[in-house]
Amino acid sequence: MNVNVVGSGYVGTTLAACLAEMGHEITAIDIDESVVATINEGRAPLHEPGLDELLAEHVGTRLQATTSYADLADADLTFLAIGTPSRSDGSIDLGPLSAAAEMVGEALSGLGGDREHLVVVKSTITPPGLDRVREALATGLGDVAGAVEFATNPEFLREGTAVSDFRNPDKIVFGTESASALATLEELYAPLIESTDSPIVRTDPETAMLIKYANNAFLATKISLANDLGNVSKEFGLDAYEVMEAVGLDDRIGEQFLRSGVGWGGSCFPKDVNALIFSAREVGYEPPLLEAAVEVNDRQPERLLALLDEHVDVAGERVAVLGLAFKPGTDDVRNSRAIPLIEGLLERGATVVGYDPVATETMREVFSDTEIEYADSAEDALAGASGAVVATDWDEFAALDSEFDAMAEPVVVDGRRIIERREGITYEGLTW
Numbered sequence: 001m002n003v004n005v006v007g008s009g010y011v012g013t014t015l016a017a018c019l020a021e022m023g024h025e026i027t028a029i030d031i032d033e034s035v036v037a038t039i040n041e042g043r044a045p046l047h048e049p050g051l052d053e054l055l056a057e058h059v060g061t062r063l064q065a066t067t068s069y070a071d072l073a074d075a076d077l078t079f080l081a082i083g084t085p086s087r088s089d090g091s092i093d094l095g096p097l098s099a100a101a102e103m104v105g106e107a108l109s110g111l112g113g114d115r116e117h118l119v120v121v122k123s124t125i126t127p128p129g130l131d132r133v134r135e136a137l138a139t140g141l142g143d144v145a146g147a148v149e150f151a152t153n154p155e156f157l158r159e160g161t162a163v164s165d166f167r168n169p170d171k172i173v174f175g176t177e178s179a180s181a182l183a184t185l186e187e188l189y190a191p192l193i194e195s196t197d198s199p200i201v202r203t204d205p206e207t208a209m210l211i212k213y214a215n216n217a218f219l220a221t222k223i224s225l226a227n228d229l230g231n232v233s234k235e236f237g238l239d240a241y242e243v244m245e246a247v248g249l250d251d252r253i254g255e256q257f258l259r260s261g262v263g264w265g266g267s268c269f270p271k272d273v274n275a276l277i278f279s280a281r282e283v284g285y286e287p288p289l290l291e292a293a294v295e296v297n298d299r300q301p302e303r304l305l306a307l308l309d310e311h312v313d314v315a316g317e318r319v320a321v322l323g324l325a326f327k328p329g330t331d332d333v334r335n336s337r338a339i340p341l342i343e344g345l346l347e348r349g350a351t352v353v354g355y356d357p358v359a360t361e362t363m364r365e366v367f368s369d370t371e372i373e374y375a376d377s378a379e380d381a382l383a384g385a386s387g388a389v390v391a392t393d394w395d396e397f398a399a400l401d402s403e404f405d406a407m408a409e410p411v412v413v414d415g416r417r418i419i420e421r422r423e424g425i426t427y428e429g430l431t432w
């Protein structure tokens with residue numbers, strides 16, 4: 001099939017590359033010329049394992065990128081994979097997505113005769129927000145609104161494993177309004193459906209989107225519950241991991257996403273949980289559990305710093321922050337728990353020395369070199385530090401040992417349970 005993918009972020013680029021691999025002809029459209037140029041050189045505009053290889057293979061044959069919407073109507077369908085950033089009140093900014101939807105509508109307004117086109121929303125938007133996108137599309141389309149169908153197809157990709165998650169999805173969710181739209185999506189995904197036994201969920205566009213939100217809200221709340229119970233364990237002097245690993249053996253609970261610590265970050269969980277709370281409030285419902293999930297998450301960094309305070313007054317001292325990325329395997333620092341930790345340390349008057357294997361450059365956009373120092377290795381960050389806090393569970397931190405000997409005060413507060421307890425350091429786990 002002939003497919004447009006509008007938006008070349010990690011979702012859109014992964015989708016474009018993986019659809020090309022499935023044999024489809026793909027046009028990736030983005031307003032950013034440098035992103036388009038990078039894709040057309042066969043490289044990914046962001047760090048995502050496996051994506052460079054896929055682009056190198058398919059760019060120039062089955063995949064091309066452009067900033068132009070002009071030839072959009074030549075394709076069978078158009079995905080909208082535009083970002084939906086958070087506003088400070090938790091709501092999402094539909095501006096970029098609506099603008100793209102209107103441009104797609106305008107580009108399709110030349111559709112002649114009975115030629116049909118399917119517009120599929122990949123971006124994450126709450127069900128009430130979908131109406132805005134529908135309206136923007138209809139505005140662009142003008143007279144030919146009837147020739148275009150509307151669908152949603154939410155994504156469940158994790159950063160760092162997006163390509164393998166796409167190839168092996170736990171489920172594929174189609175939100176359509178007609179049998180023909182559903183048939184189009186099933187034809188598009190047929191190679192994937194045939195090669196995996198992933199269940200297909202067929203529903204309406206709004207329900208499909210709520211499935212996405214409910215999925216992320218459930219996972220984020222699951223971690224927050226593990227953190228809440230972990231805090232109780234800590235106060236009882238018991239090991240939260242031992243407890244939760246055993247709890248996770250219950251099939252009804254499952255073993256994943258029970259690792260307690262400094263909380264969840266990233267581009268999805270904080271944004272999606274807050275957007276769902278905002279949207280629910282707008283229709284008159286305050287979701288107490290979701291609000292509590294956010295509250296537990298917001299409190300964990302301060303709990304971690306309180307443990308440091310018990311051992312050392314960091315005012316005027318160097319403190320190492322090990323790990324800046326929101327999780328291992330990525331240079332993404334969006335909503336990383338390292339950010340509130342650094343803010344709390346700066347408020348205490350500490351000199352912060354951050355280290356991350358890959359996320360230093362991205363964190364420099366949040367904290368400049370005048371605000372905090374950046375070290376080239378964990379060893380350099382620890383040297384002379386009166387305390388270290390661990391924000392990300394990078395494997396390399398598990399191997400740290402004699403590096404702690406150079407600390408001025410060897411107090412280590414581990415927010416991710418990655419550091420080995422050893423002689424010579426005062427170790428504090430956040431939830432044990």
Ligand code: UDX
Pocket residue numbers: 155156157158159160216219223256257258259260261262263264265266267268269326327
């Ligand atoms: C998440 C969802 O997993 C994915 O399905 C959705 O499409 C996008 O959001 P991602 O943000 O890439 O993916 O990261 P994920 O691996 O889910 O981790 C999110 C955060 O939770 C990280 O900060 C991680 O450190 C934290 N986490 C995860 C825990 O604190 N404990 C756990 O047990 C698991």
